[in-house]
Amino acid sequence: MRVDSAAAILAATVSCGFSWLLVLVLCSSLLTADFFTVEMAGKNQTVSLNDNATIFCKVLGSQHLNIDIMGNSWFRKHQVNETEDKVFESIGKYQEAFRAGANVSLLRLKMGDASLQLPRVQLEDAGEYRCEVVITPEKAQGTVIVIVVANPVGSLTQKKVMAKDNEDKYILCKLSGFHPKDINITWCQWTQEDPHCLEFSEGITTDPAIKNEDGTFNITSHLRMNHSVEHNVTYQCMIRHISLSTLMTLNITLPGKEPEMETSLRTSSLWTTILYISVSCLILAIIVVSSYLSCLLWKRCRRQKQSFDTTIY
């Protein structure tokens, strides 16, 4: 009786252990064979307007992919009205694009790359993209916000505005064709004596950005200049925008009222005076000499006439 129960307990323990082992083996096989995830470029991905873009989506955790049991769909959710549209779909070897030119390479998909190709990206292509991958019977997905950017084109110009007593001088930093609207413009100046660019905290007026027909923006920032600048000054407009990986700068160097310029002006006027005096002296000399000569001639004439008269009488 005692021996029997002991054997039963032993048998129960062994079978329990076996079943746990079975669960473990099953679980690990599930983890290695079927479980996978997809990875996007990050939370956001920026793409350039009119460029051919690739929206990244990588399948992780599954090396050997069989296209015949795979499906891949791309959706785009608009930022404004929150509706979701299908952009691209592939089921096995069948593919369909719902946005002109959208494509996922089957060759790359086989290697776990479900990245979406979008030729000639437009502003309307912006939104939240969802990459969905099905490897029967599992499914995984990832999302990324695609921002369509266009970098600003800029120029610096001078402007004079007549105020009450004197004219006000401005430098304009004109930027055009950028997207999105958010942009930061700051100004600084340097001279040859102080090459460190000193940032301005006042005298800056930046207009509100205006929208172009193509959806890009223009903006102008005005810097008011001081009237009495002694040296050459370089004014710099600095632009920060999501489309720019580094700071964009535009420079203009304006000549100051330099003392050397005034002295050179004075010396040049001195030379003009000397020239005037010389020319006047020359003219006077010519007059004096010519009148002396004519006088001499006239005297000789008279003397000859006198001697002729005396010989007659």
Ligand SMILES: *[C@@H]1O[C@H](CO)[C@@H](O)[C@H](O)[C@H]1NC(C)=O
């Ligand atoms: C995707 O590109 C491949 C290779 O260029 C092409 O054969 C296929 O038709 C394209 N698919 C779509 C849906 O345009």
Ligand SMILES: *[C@@H]1O[C@H](CO)[C@@H](O)[C@H](O)[C@H]1NC(C)=O
């Ligand atoms: C924006 O700037 C460009 C280039 O200077 C110009 O051609 C265009 O007319 C400007 N747009 C608006 C709305 O003023």
Ligand SMILES: *[C@@H]1O[C@H](CO)[C@@H](O)[C@H](O)[C@H]1NC(C)=O
């Ligand atoms: C003009 O001069 C004032 C006072 O010296 C200075 O605070 C300001 O930044 C100057 N502005 C420009 C545009 O040089």
Ligand SMILES: *[C@@H]1O[C@H](CO)[C@@H](O)[C@H](O)[C@H]1NC(C)=O
């Ligand atoms: C502009 O500056 C503000 C405040 O300093 C900052 O929050 C914003 O991100 C900047 N924008 C860009 C495009 O650099």
